[in-house]
Amino acid sequence: MTDVVLDGVEKVYPGGQVAVRNVRLRINAGELFVLLGPSGCGKSTLLRMIAGLEEITAGDLWLDGTLANDLPPRERNVAMVFQDGALYPHRTVKGNMMFPLEVAGDDRAEAGAKVTELARALGISAMIDRRPDTLSGGQRQRAAIGRALVREPRLFLMDEPLSSLDAALRTELRIEIAGLVRATGTTTVYVTHDQVEAMTMADRMAVLRDGTVEDVGTPEEIYADPATVFVAAFLSSPPINLLRATLWAVEGEGLVLDFGAQRLSVPWDDPRVSSLISHHGETVIVGIRPDTLAPIAPGSPAPPGTVLSGRVRALEFHGHEWLAYAEAGIPTVDAAEVGRPPAPENRPAPRTGLRDRLRELVGGGGGEEPAEEHEGHHRRTDLVFRIPPGRRPNRGDHCAMRVDLDRVLFFGADGRRVGSPRS
Numbered sequence: 001m002t003d004v005v006l007d008g009v010e011k012v013y014p015g016g017q018v019a020v021r022n023v024r025l026r027i028n029a030g031e032l033f034v035l036l037g038p039s040g041c042g043k044s045t046l047l048r049m050i051a052g053l054e055e056i057t058a059g060d061l062w063l064d065g066t067l068a069n070d071l072p073p074r075e076r077n078v079a080m081v082f083q084d085g086a087l088y089p090h091r092t093v094k095g096n097m098m099f100p101l102e103v104a105g106d107d108r109a110e111a112g113a114k115v116t117e118l119a120r121a122l123g124i125s126a127m128i129d130r131r132p133d134t135l136s137g138g139q140r141q142r143a144a145i146g147r148a149l150v151r152e153p154r155l156f157l158m159d160e161p162l163s164s165l166d167a168a169l170r171t172e173l174r175i176e177i178a179g180l181v182r183a184t185g186t187t188t189v190y191v192t193h194d195q196v197e198a199m200t201m202a203d204r205m206a207v208l209r210d211g212t213v214e215d216v217g218t219p220e221e222i223y224a225d226p227a228t229v230f231v232a233a234f235l236s237s238p239p240i241n242l243l244r245a246t247l248w249a250v251e252g253e254g255l256v257l258d259f260g261a262q263r264l265s266v267p268w269d270d271p272r273v274s275s276l277i278s279h280h281g282e283t284v285i286v287g288i289r290p291d292t293l294a295p296i297a298p299g300s301p302a303p304p305g306t307v308l309s310g311r312v313r314a315l316e317f318h319g320h321e322w323l324a325y326a327e328a329g330i331p332t333v334d335a336a337e338v339g340r341p342p343a344p345e346n347r348p349a350p351r352t353g354l355r356d357r358l359r360e361l362v363g364g365g366g367g368e369e370p371a372e373e374h375e376g377h378h379r380r381t382d383l384v385f386r387i388p389p390g391r392r393p394n395r396g397d398h399c400a401m402r403v404d405l406d407r408v409l410f411f412g413a414d415g416r417r418v419g420s421p422r423s
């Protein structure tokens with residue numbers, strides 16, 4: 001079993017495109033490690049650098065304690081599976097799976113037995129004598145996985161291997177792949193943009209954005225305790241409510257989250273108060289997952305500072321539940337915009353006008369500027385919450401929701417988590 005260490009790894013493509021920035025990761029021996037992030041965030045580039053298919057611009061790659069930056073791909077003993085499997089078209093499934101063993105000069109009878117056993121584990125025994133063009137997409141991917149695993153690589157790299165398959169097959173294969181690589185104990189790095197795939201398969205995972213690692217941990221750790229607004233939003237389906245508030249310390253009440261039209265309060269004895277209090281008077285981003293909001297009957301008692309309300313604008317039926325969208329008059333933020341340096345055209349223009357100079361003279365500074373103008377990512381949309389089937393409100397109903405404050409996530413205006421139990 002092999003461990004992989006990436007120490008300050010960077011990739012700048014010849015055209016100047018920075019694809020990966022200062023990535024520091026340790027992938028433990030035997031782990032199924034997932035690289036998760038949106039398209040273009042640098043996942044494939046990182047995987048290809050581990051495979052030796054892409055040169056590392058800066059930083060070090062260590063495989064089992066050996067510096068591997070300049071190690072040719074064939075000496076790394078890694079196997080890779082891509083989205084489209086890429087089998088040899090004129091060889092049968094068995095021929096494809098035998099190929100790496102033939103190249104290595106293995107005994108034919110032993111190789112044949114190994115292939116037969118692996119084909120059985122992959123559920124493709126019945127089509128072992130067929131050519132790739134007679135197989136379904138799922139069968140082809142199984143054969144490609146078989147061909148990659150048959151020579152017992154020390155490292156198994158998979159780049160979106162399921163993304164061209166339909167939903168039912170993806171579910172079936174992800175369970176099988178995870179089971180198979182765990183059974184063989186092969187250290188595996190798996191690239192995907194699909195949060196469900198990442199959460200269900202990973203022992204640990206890294207969430208990437210714009211070539212940098214935003215968070216690393218087990219799926220449970222990252223879901224419960226995301227490092228940034230971006231990570232919280234990427235791992236939330238239905239989407240997390242990201243609300244903009246101003247935080248005030250109020251004697252006798254606690255830390256008040258002032259949403260303008262509504263407010264919540266965090267009691268003084270909440271363990272997060274000690275880190276939140278430094279944001280007194282500042283903008284914070286409050287993350288509330290839909291399952292953290294429980295609709296309550298109108299007029300039912302609830303402790304003050306624990307309820308948000310809105311008028312139901314839209315309802316969606318999802319079979320096991322309804323999702324409701326309520327207009328609550330609360331400003332929300334777009335996770336894609338938070339924590340990212342503003343594009344040059346979005347940067348506020350330098351203040352040179354008479355109005356600006358007057359404002360400075362009378363001491364207004366920048367503090368009075370509304371968030372809409374200053375931050376460029378201020379929106380006013382709905383609160384999303386779940387409703388069990390059979391309890392559906394009607395459109396236009398006024399709905400009150402109890403907020404489970406213990407599960408609310410707090411972020412600074414820069415998108416970084418405040419009051420994380422991990423920090």
Ligand code: ADP
Nearest residue numbers: 013015017019038039040041042043044045046
């Ligand atoms: P992902 O796998 O997350 O979709 P990639 O690693 O493929 O992302 O790409 C990361 C960034 O690097 C993207 O902006 C992409 O356009 C760029 N990129 C990828 N390959 C090349 C290349 N060969 N030359 C120049 N830029 C590239």
